[in-house]
Amino acid sequence: MQNPDVKLDDDARPTGRIQRANSLAGDVYEAIFQQLMSLKIAPGSRITVDNLVRELDVSHTPIREALGRLEGEGLVIKTHLIGYRAAPQITRRRFDELYELRLLLEPAAAAKAAAGLDAARLAALQEAAGVMTRRDGRDERLRYSNFARQDAIFHDKIMEFAQNEIIRETLNHQHTHFHIFRLMYHSRVTEEALDEHEAILSAFAAGDANAARTAMRVHIENSRDRLLPAFE
Numbered sequence: 001m002q003n004p005d006v007k008l009d010d011d012a013r014p015t016g017r018i019q020r021a022n023s024l025a026g027d028v029y030e031a032i033f034q035q036l037m038s039l040k041i042a043p044g045s046r047i048t049v050d051n052l053v054r055e056l057d058v059s060h061t062p063i064r065e066a067l068g069r070l071e072g073e074g075l076v077i078k079t080h081l082i083g084y085r086a087a088p089q090i091t092r093r094r095f096d097e098l099y100e101l102r103l104l105l106e107p108a109a110a111a112k113a114a115a116g117l118d119a120a121r122l123a124a125l126q127e128a129a130g131v132m133t134r135r136d137g138r139d140e141r142l143r144y145s146n147f148a149r150q151d152a153i154f155h156d157k158i159m160e161f162a163q164n165e166i167i168r169e170t171l172n173h174q175h176t177h178f179h180i181f182r183l184m185y186h187s188r189v190t191e192e193a194l195d196e197h198e199a200i201l202s203a204f205a206a207g208d209a210n211a212a213r214t215a216m217r218v219h220i221e222n223s224r225d226r227l228l229p230a231f232e
């Protein structure tokens, strides 16, 4: 018979190492993500691994891991023999195309989600939206980058509940929220969006598909109008 103590010990040691490695990699990723979202690392600028090693006081490995993850999220571009740079700012044309796509897909999906919403799903959406209103932490940069991520999660949850995985994947693939929030580092971008999210949640709570469609359309149109001055 297997000795349970030995088994536990064998399992515990490597897991402990992995967890420590994950949390360091996660911290390094968060630090670089915040710098990209708050434009401290300017769009299109070079990212030097050695500089980040000095600044964050960690080894090369977690930095390369973080940059690889950010590359997958469309925020960092790696060029062979040259190295890393921040993804350039989204162009006006791409921005217009992105909002056209969102306006075609998201209001309809919100209506569909509202029609099929139960108490558990409504609670999940309220939780996702609620995280954004918490103003804990004095670090503005942290708050802004968290908001961008939570907004992506909130919108993705609605797409999940609309139950069309092709639409969900199509929108996810654009990394929309990371790109648009990087256009402008301003509290207005986040504060006005909160009211619009409330309107979407009210429509969901009322089970009103048409109101959900309208509220989502208004939110996306307002979001576009808030960010347009970035191109002037």
Ligand SMILES: [Zn+2]
Residues within 6 Å of the ligand: 151, 154, 155, 193, 197, 219
């Ligand atoms: Zn939003």
